[in-house]
Amino acid sequence: MPALRHALLSLLLVAISWGQSAGDPTDVMFVNGRVMTMDSRVPRADSVLVRGERIVAIGIEEDVRSAMRPGGKVVDLDGKLVVPGFNDSHSHFTGGSRLLRQLNLYGVDTLAKVLKLVKESVDRAQPGEWIYGSRYDHTLWGDRWPTKQDLDRVAPDNPVVLRRASGHSVWVNSLALKISGITSASKDPPAGEIQRDSKTRQPTGILLESAAGLVRGRRRGPQLTREQRRKRLEADLIAGFRHAARRGVTSVQTSSSLREMEVIRELKAQGKLTLRWTGWLPLRQAAWLGERGVVTGQGDNWVRVGFLKGYIDGTLGDGTAAMFDPFIDRPDFDGLPTMNQKKLDAMVVEADRLGFQIGIHAIGDKGVHMVLNAFERAARVNGTKDRRHRVEHAQVIHKDDLRRFARLGVIASMQPTHCTTDMRFAETRIGRLRCRTAYPWRSLLDSGAKLAFGTDWSVEPLDPMRGVYSAVTRTNIQRMEPKTGWFPEQKLTAWEAVYHYTVGSAYGEHLEDVKGSLAPGRLADFVVLDHDVFTIPHEKILETKVVMTVVGGKTVYDGR
Structure with a gap:
């Protein structure tokens, strides 16, 4: 306890010095919570003090209260679990929002x-x-x-x-x-x-x-004017923001465009943006974007440019993923790669040279292998480091490629619900042997790789609880089978699942020092849950509801 108290007081002193330069917003102190910070320095707390968009202090209520200025507001969390806001590392947010109607x-x-x-x-x-x-x-x-x-x-x-x-x-x-x-x-x-x-x-x-x-x-059909299209886009996005807030999603890394990000910025100026938006842009536009001074990380903590997105193959469900060997249920076919290795290498090397982070959709084992090859070549040709390039999905990985992620510093951007959905047909498509290294979270972690979790919304629902459940059980949600999990040696703990949905996703966009964990100076993005997902039976995770969502110190959803 003395060591914990010392750590808390140290963080508090840092917090006070930071908060004194943060303008004069009203302090809000959230008390009586079970706070899992995802910060190893002080992993647990019961109170969080917020000033403006940032956390000022976190720890034991008695200590945190001493940093609160007169006139502040206190919010009682009634003993509920608090975790950092969920950061969906891979979504198609605008498309998902449109599909709500x-x-x-x-x-x-x-x-x-x-x-x-x-x-x-x-x-x-x-x-x-x-x-x-x-x-x-x-x-x-x-x-x-x-x-x-x-x-x-x-x-x-x-x-x-x-x-x-x-x-x-x-x-x-x-x-x-x-x-x-x-x-x-x-x-x-x-x-x-x-x-x-x-x-x-x-x-x-x-x-x-x-x-x-x-x-x-x-x-075909009725043609909308440019203004009508814009109004429809705004309405869809606002519906999507509400949908996300109710599910505790405070950040998204999503397909986007420069024009769309201008709309998002205008919604922010109007006070209508309730999540943080990192938009990925097409890899094929790398040269065009570079000529216009667009770079990864451009923007602010609300709206920013993310990686450049490319594709190397299709999907397992459609039977179009690029595989080394043919599909079991279609012996004359091994997928639909979008390009050969030479072309992929050239695109990746050039985008890397221009300073972009790159994420490539790859689902089949051959597709993943090709993308890792391209990233390795870019690092060798350009001499670049810490780009944190990403393999998006990385669903089926050849055993010889598992350790290459860590060695190359490549992030596996994965969606746990893809595992629990695809397990129904994966063995029919590619056989049990190849499935042993499908969605291999534990193997990747053991090799030192970094994971970033998301949903691929609207391919899967946006709800992070489904992802946490899938990661810890590897059990199909519709059928609740198999009870012990599909290749259970690849399961994660609930803490690991939440970590890779928060800190891991923030790392995936070079923002782990800004968000993803709860600590003084970090953005005040957090979620209050009605159940403790770290201690309840795993099947109860699916029943867990969001009680409150806070983004930038502002409560954007309150279900109390």
Whole structure:
């Protein structure tokens, strides 16, 4: 106890000296909490003092209260658990926000139920109006892909486009194919595939990877003015901010654009931004961005430029991930890589030379291997260090590549719910042997690698509790199987899961000294939970709710 008291007092003295230069906002002291700081110097506390956007002091209430200025406000946390705000290291936030108002097929577990929901949308629409939906997962229904004929039964007069949960393929009906001019004579685009009937060679209605871009529906229907598009974007984003606040998400690292980030900054100026936004930009634009002075880290703690994002392959669920060996359920096919090693190396070396952090989507073992090769070459050619390049997803890793992450300083940006979703079909796709190093969190940590956790929203729900549960159980959420976990040797503890969702994600964007842990001088981003996820039975983690979300010292959600 004396050592802990000494550490607390040391942090308090630092805090007071820091807080004296922070202007004159009202102090807010949060007391009577069970605070897990994720800071090894003082891992636990019961009180947090906030001044403006920063934490001023943290520790035992008696000590922290001495740093509070007259006129401050006290908030009683009623003994609830407090953790740093969750930082989703990989999301598609704008797309997820937009889908909050669209047909959502996530978790719908039979084809009949999906078709019923599509028919309900058709019944509300005008004849000929395009019907859009997303997040269906055909692996919940069985082994076969759905077809255009399935949709034709409920939508003969409306073109239908349903995006799979992965975001890497679409399922369309006959009318959508006809309008788009997709026929038996159509050629597969590069890094894409039009699925065809094995006998007639007619398109089945499934368009994989880049072939999804052949659908022309996006260019049809009512055209919105630029101002109308902007207003819709703002409304979608604000709905997304509310959605995130209720789930304790205080930061997102997300697909974005320079124009979109200007909208986000304007929402911040209007007081409507309730999370921190790090936007990743396309790797293919590296030269263009460099010419305009855009660099990773540009911006402030609310809106900033993140890494440059590229793709090397597809997904496991769509059967398009780049694999060293063919898929078990498709022996003549080993995935759809987007480019060869030489081209990938050239893109990565140039972006690295320009000073960008880089994140590459790679799911198959060959895809991951190619990305690690490119990062290794960039470091050798440019002599750069601590870029913290990232492999986004890193789902299936060859055993010989596991130790390369730590050696190269490459971050594994992973989404635990992908494991507990994909386990239903992973062994059917790639066999049990390759699955031994699928989603290998423990092996990566043991090798010294850095992990950053997220959700890939809207591919998976934004709720961090599902990610924490998945990391500690490796049990499918829908079926609650297997009870002991899928390859349980790769499980994490609850503390590790939360750490990589907070400190790990902050490290992944070079901000671990600013957020991700609770300490004096850090941003006052934290979440209050109604259950202690570190001590409750694991199945109760899914029932855990956010009581309060604080971002920059401001309460953006209060569910008390």
